Amino acid sequence: MTSGANMLDPQSELEFFNQDNVEEISQLAALEMSREVIARKKSSTIAPEKAYYPDSVYVMAANIFQGIQIEKPPDRVIIKYGNEPLPCWFQSEDESFQRLSYELAFSTLKYQDILETILIDSYIFPSTKIPDQLSSLIIVMLYDFQDRKFQPRVLPDNEESISEVQEVESLLNSFKTKLAAALARCRIKHDALSIYQILPETVRRQEQRASTLPLYAWINTGKISPEEVYSSLRRKGYNKVKSILHVDEKVFAVDQHCYDVLIFPSHLKKDLANIDLFKDYKLIFQDKSRSLAVHSVKALLNMDDDILMVNTGSWYTVAHMSILTSNNTSKIFVCGIQSPDKEPDVKKLFTKMGCQNIEILPETFVGIESKDHRLQNVKVILLLPRCSGLGVSNPVEFILNEHEDTSLLQDLSQGGPPKSKLQILVQQQYEQLAHAMKFTKVQAVVYCTCSVYTEENEAVVMKALECQTQGIKIQPYRLSPPVLPLCSLKEIQLSMDKFFRVEPSDVTNGCFLSILTRERDPSETVSVKDVLARAAAKGLLDGVDVGKSLKREKRRKKSKTSLPKASANDNNGIQMKITEFLNREGKLSTFRGEVLTVKTPLPPKTVSQVGTSSQVRKPGRPATNNTLVTTLMKTTCPPRPEERPTNLRRTRPEGRVIPLKSVEIALPPVMFPISSPQGVRAQIPANNFYYRLVGSKAALPGYVPPSPPRRGEKSKESTPSSFLKHPKPWL
Numbered sequence: 083m084t085s086g087a088n089m090l091d092p093q094s095e096l097e098f099f100n101q102d103n104v105e106e107i108s109q110l111a112a113l114e115m116s117r118e119v120i121a122r123k124k125s126s127t128i129a130p131e132k133a134y135y136p137d138s139v140y141v142m143a144a145n146i147f148q149g150i151q152i153e154k155p156p157d158r159v160i161i162k163y164g165n166e167p168l169p170c171w172f173q174s175e176d177e178s179f180q181r182l183s184y185e186l187a188f189s190t191l192k193y194q195d196i197l198e199t200i201l202i203d204s205y206i207f208p209s210t211k212i213p214d215q216l217s218s219l220i221i222v223m224l225y226d227f228q229d230r231k232f233q234p235r236v237l238p239d240n241e242e243s244i245s246e247v248q249e250v251e252s253l254l255n256s257f258k259t260k261l262a263a264a265l266a267r268c269r270i271k272h273d274a275l276s277i278y279q280i281l282p283e284t285v286r287r288q289e290q291r292a293s294t295l296p297l298y299a300w301i302n303t304g305k306i307s308p309e310e311v312y313s314s315l316r317r318k319g320y321n322k323v324k325s326i327l328h329v330d331e332k333v334f335a336v337d338q339h340c341y342d343v344l345i346f347p348s349h350l351k352k353d354l355a356n357i358d359l360f361k362d363y364k365l366i367f368q369d370k371s372r373s374l375a376v377h378s379v380k381a382l383l384n385m386d387d388d389i390l391m392v393n394t395g396s397w398y399t400v401a402h403m404s405i406l407t408s409n410n411t412s413k414i415f416v417c418g419i420q421s422p423d424k425e426p427d428v429k430k431l432f433t434k435m436g437c438q439n440i441e442i443l444p445e446t447f448v449g450i451e452s453k454d455h456r457l458q459n460v461k462v463i464l465l466l467p468r469c470s471g472l473g474v475s476n477p478v479e480f481i482l483n484e485h486e487d488t489s490l491l492q493d494l495s496q497g498g499p500p501k502s503k504l505q506i507l508v509q510q511q512y513e514q515l516a517h518a519m520k521f522t523k524v525q526a527v528v529y530c531t532c533s534v535y536t537e538e539n540e541a542v543v544m545k546a547l548e549c550q551t552q553g554i555k556i557q558p559y560r561l562s563p564p565v566l567p568l569c570s571l572k573e574i575q576l577s578m579d580k581f582f583r584v585e586p587s588d589v590t591n592g593c594f595l596s597i598l599t600r601e602r603d604p605s606e607t608v609s610v611k612d613v614l615a616r617a618a619a620k621g622l623l624d625g626v627d628v629g630k631s632l633k634r635e636k637r638r639k640k641s642k643t644s645l646p647k648a649s650a651n652d653n654n655g656i657q658m659k660i661t662e663f664l665n666r667e668g669k670l671s672t673f674r675g676e677v678l679t680v681k682t683p684l685p686p687k688t689v690s691q692v693g694t695s696s697q698v699r700k701p702g703r704p705a706t707n708n709t710l711v712t713t714l715m716k717t718t719c720p721p722r723p724e725e726r727p728t729n730l731r732r733t734r735p736e737g738r739v740i741p742l743k744s745v746e747i748a749l750p751p752v753m754f755p756i757s758s759p760q761g762v763r764a765q766i767p768a769n770n771f772y773y774r775l776v777g778s779k780a781a782l783p784g785y786v787p788p789s790p791p792r793r794g795e796k797s798k799e800s801t802p803s804s805f806l807k808h809p810k811p812w813l
Contacts, residue, residue, distance in 0.1 A: 134235070134236065134237065135182065135186065135226060135235070136241060136242075137241070137242065137243055137244040137247040137248075138170065138179075138242070138244065139179065139182050139183050139186065140186075140219060140222060140223055140226075140244075140247050141168050141170045141219070141244060141246070141247065142170055142179075142180075142183040143182075143183045143184075143186035143187040143190070143222045144167075144168055144187075144218040144219040144222045145167040145168055145170065145218070146183060146184060146187035146488065147187040147190050147191060147218045147221070147222055148163050148164070148167060148218040149167075149488060150187070150191055150488050150489060150491050150492045151163055151191065151194060151218065151492075152191070152194055152492060152495075152496070160198070160202055160207055161198055161201065161202075161207050161217050161221075162214045162217060163214060163215075163217045163218050164213070164214030164217065164218075166215050167215075168215060168216075168218075168219060168246060177355065177482070178352070178355075180482060181478060181479075181482060184481065184482065185478050186225070186226065187491070188477060188478055188491050188495065189225055189229075190221055190222045190225045191491060191492065191495040192281060192285060192495045193225060193277060193281075194221070194495075196268055196277050196280060197221050197224055197225055198221065199264070199268055200224065200228075200261060200264040200265050200268060201220070201221065201224065203264035203267065203268070204257055204260035204261045204263070204264040205257075205260065206220075206253070206257055206260075206261075210253070212253075216246060216249075216250060219246060219247070219250050220250050220253070220254070223247070223250050223251060223254060224254060224261070227254050227261070228261070228265055228277075232258050232261065232262055234255065235251065265277070282496070282497040283497075284472075284497035284498065285494075285495065285496070288475055288477075288494065288586075290588075291475035291476075291586060291587065291588050292475045292476040292479075293348075294348065294588040294589075295348055295475045295476050295479075295588065295589070295590070295591070296326050296346060296347055296348055296589055296590075297345070297346040297347070297348055297350065297351055297354070297367060298337070298343055298344070298345055298346075298367070298368060298369060298370045298373065299343070299344050299346065299360070299365045299366055299367050299368065300340070300342050300343045300344075300365070300366055300368060300373055300402055301342045301343075301344065301364070301365060302363055302364050302365070302366060302401075302405055302435060302436065303342060303405055303408075304405045304408050304435070304436040305362070305363070305364050305435075305436055306359075306364045308336075308341075308342065311344070311359065311365065314358075314359055315334060315359070318332075318357060319332050320332045320333060320334050321333050321334075322334060322335070322336075323335050326345050326346065326347050326589075330347075330349075331347075332350065332353075333347065334346050337370065337373075338567065338569040339370075339373075339374060339377070339566050339567060340370070340373045340374065340377050342373075342406075343370065343373050344365070363434055363435045363436075366398050366401070366402070366435075367483055368396065368398050368399070368402070368483055368484075369474075369479075369480055369483060369484060369532070369591055370584075370590055370591065370593070371473075371530065371532050371584070371591055371592075371593035372396065372398070372399045372402070372466075372484070372530075373402065374530070374566060374582070374584075374593055374595060375399070375464060375466060375528060375530040375595065376399065376402050376403045376406060376464070377406070377566060378528050378530075378564070378565050378566060378582075378595060378597060379403065379462050379464050379528050380403075380406045380407065381565035381566075382461075382462050382525075382526045382528070382565065382597070382599070383407065383410065383412060383461070383462060384461070385410050385411060385412075386410065386411045386412065386459070387410075387412055387459065387460075387461035387462060388412055388413045388414070388415065388457070388459040388460040389403060389407070389412060389413070389414045389415065389460065389461075389462050389463075389464060390415045390417070390457060390460045390462075390463045390464070390521075390524075391403060391414060391415070391416050391417070391463075391464045391466075392417050392447045392463065392464065392465045392466065392467075392514065392518070393417070393447070393465065393466045393467050393468060393514070394416060394464075394466055395466060395484040395485055395486050396483060396484040396485050396486075397428055397432070397485070398483070399466070399484075400414065400416050400432075400440060401431070401432060401435045401437050401440075403464070404432070404435075404437035404438070404439055404440050405436070405437065407439065408436075408438075408439070412439060413439050413440075413441060413459070414439055414440045414441070415441050415443055415456070415457060415460065416440060416441070416442050416443060417443050417445065417446060417447040417450065425442060428442070429442075441456075443456075447514060447517065447518075448513065448514065448517055452517075452520040452521045452522065453522070457521065457523070458523055459523070460521065460523060460524055461523065461524060461525045461526065462524065462525065462526045462527070462528065463518045463521065463524055463526075463528070464528045464530070465514060465515060465518055465527060465528065465529050465530070466530050466531075467510065467511040467514050467515075467529075467531060468486075468487070468507065468510065468511075469507060469511065469531040469532060469533040469535075469538050470493055470503075470504060470507060470533050470535060470538060471486070471490045471493065471494060471532050471533060472493075472494070472498050472533050472534050472535060472592070473531075473532045473533055473534045473584075473585075473586045473591055473592020473593065473594075474490075474494065474532050474586075474591050474592070475586055475591050475592075476591075477490060477491055477494045478491075480532075480591070498535075504535065504537060504538075507538060508537050508538055508541070508542060511531075511538060511542045512542050512545055512546060515527070515529055515542060515543070515546045516546050516549065516550070519546060519550050519559055519598070520551070522556055524600075525599060525600050526562075526597060526598065526599045527559070527597075527598045528595070528596075528597055528598075529542075529543060529595070529596045529597075529598065530593070530594065530595045530596075531593075531594045532591055532592055532593055532594075533592070533594060534585070534586065534592050534594075538594075539581070539594040539596070540581060540596075543561070543581075543596045543598070546598075547559060547560070547561065547598070556600075557600045557601045557602070558600070558601055559598040559599065559600055559601070560599060560600075560601050561580045561581075561596070561597075561598060562580065562597045562598065562599045563577070563580045563597075564577050564580070564581075564582035564595065564597065565597060566582060580596075580597075581594065581595070581596050582594070582595040582596070582597075583595075
């Protein structure tokens with residue numbers, strides 16, 4: 083490695099200091115000292131940290147920048163960055179170290195064009211002989227040098243130094259005046275007080291939002307309850323508030339959309355990272371958009387439904403889904419790991435967090451067959467496709483927390499991806515969503531991005547719905563409304579078309595969420611067995627014997643198929659019994675409508691009676707709305723004195739009996755007002771579903787007709803007090 087002095091070209095330096103440039107340099111250098119404080123709010127907040135970047139941060143930031151730097155066409159390339167990264171002897175997993183390195187690399191990337199112009203205008207390039215592998219280190223250190231207003235870096239005596247960093251620092255210090263002048267000319271050219279104002283408007287808004295974006299963390303309820311978290315935070319000096327507008331205080335709030343997500347002011351990140359709640363994985367930092375996605379999936383699940391998660395990015399998202407379904411029998415399948423050698427570390431992470439229902443699939447999502455036997459019980463797919471990420475306000479935090487590809491930084495540094503790259507992303511998103519809709523057993527797909535582009539959101543979903551393949555036995559998908567609570571009028575307005583949207587703001591990143599569910603088959607009927615099984619799985623039938631109800635359901639189904647109508651012999655037997663009883667009833671002056679249950683051999687049915695006023699009516703609707711009752715009540719008019727009723731549907735003189743069709747009505751069990759339970763209760767069917775017909779009492783064996791009521795005296799049978807009342811008729 084050549085020293086910093088050998089990198090200089092003395093002839094170029096002498097040519098720069100001619101008489102014409104002396105006055106301009108002094109004026110521009112003085113102008114460089116005036117900086118706009120408001121526009122550099124973020125830089126001023128972390129200036130003390132930037133003033134003391136250690137050498138190892140420079141090296142790591144240089145290697146990150148080398149991988150994400152924006153390449154120029156070959157005919158415009160002046161500064162070459164090489165292909166080999168700098169050797170980094172100091173490898174640290176410390177989050178603060180990684181954050182400093184990524185922030186420095188991302189800031190350099192945003193100003194790449196300006197910094198390259200300064201290096202060329204100051205004659206550092208191409209006059210000096212600099213190895214290509216040091217170019218990324220030079221431009222990274224130049225950004226920090228100008229951010230310190232070209233002041234020297236002060237390091238502790240015990241700070242470990244790296245030779246490459248020391249050489250580049252000497253080079254920049256020797257070109258200090260030229261660099262300041264070049265920067266000033268650049269600002270004058272763009273009519274800007276600082277290079278911050280030269281950035282695109284979208285990037286500037288993104289920086290402003292990032293400076294105030296709060297921290298989101300979800301509670302690992304598998305290890306600790308929310309109440310215990312609140313108590314622990316209060317002991318640490320944190321106060322629970324309704325909003326986190328108190329940015330200068332130690333406060334926290336509960337998110338309105340996700341009950342297990344807490345919000346903290348951004349300046350508390352370092353303090354929170356050192357408390358046991360975060361060290362023990364009881365609280366986990368994560369972007370809110372991921373929590374919205376997993377809570378949407380949770381709202382669509384039954385107790386035993388499995389889940390397939392695609393492109394999760396952060397393993398914390400998988401862990402959050404696992405914790406939310408820990409009380410279910412659900413299993414979570416995750417599509418592949420980008421680096422198979424990291425699988426043991428991932429499993430250790432899940433063990434520390436208390437996750438047990440996760441299975442990692444080695445295949446990519448598009449490589450999994452829709453009829454894969456492992457996924458036959460998967461009912462919901464969570465799709466988090468790779469997107470432009472333009473709704474992300476703080477890209478560095480998002481990448482560190484979500485383990486996203488660092489190429490996202492390249493797009494966001496320029497205000498968004500180029501059109502060609504956006505088209506590639508859109509095509510990938512559509513292919514993944516279309517593939518998810520091919521799984522025949524799946525009933526819902528949750529599609530979530532952190533983009534604000536319509537092309538990646540609504541357009542992808544609508545295209546997938548229009549182009550879905552429809553089979554004979556497969557119901558098509560439809561767009562369903564959000565399952566998350568809408569907490570403001572703006573959210574309601576944004577969700578009018580059934581999409582859930584959160585716009586980027588000072589308090590949250592942008593988010594788009596869509597739910598696709600299969601249309602219900604109109605021919606599909608839900609049996610009592612299915613309803614009871616689901617209720618039992620959810621713990622709603624504790625203490626109730628479900629087995630008996632299921633047996634009753636089977637007997638009921640059997641009776642429906644085995645008795646289309648009564649035989650002729652049965653009809654004759656019933657007619658004889660009815661005629662015999664009507665002979666004894668001939669002198670009655672009134673004819674009361676009663677409830678009959680006709681007993682026939684296939685299957686056995688008995689006849690029982692209930693007073694008219696004790697009929698169980700459907701809530702909110704009069705009993706006369708029942709089709710059967712409406713039809714049969716027409717036959718209950720008083721008979722003529724000289725004629726005897728012989729038919730239940732027509733007038734009595736007809737002398738014929740037409741067999742009645744049975745109608746099934748599922749009602750709560752009721753007590754029958756019969757004074758002789760031993761003789762009649764044995765004839766009541768075992769189940770509690772009664773066939774209610776309006777007709778004569780004549781078919782009741784052994785029935786003794788009451789004497790006609792005296793004039794002016796009400797029949798005891800019609801008074802409510804004569805019936806047996808049960809305090810809880812549904813039991």
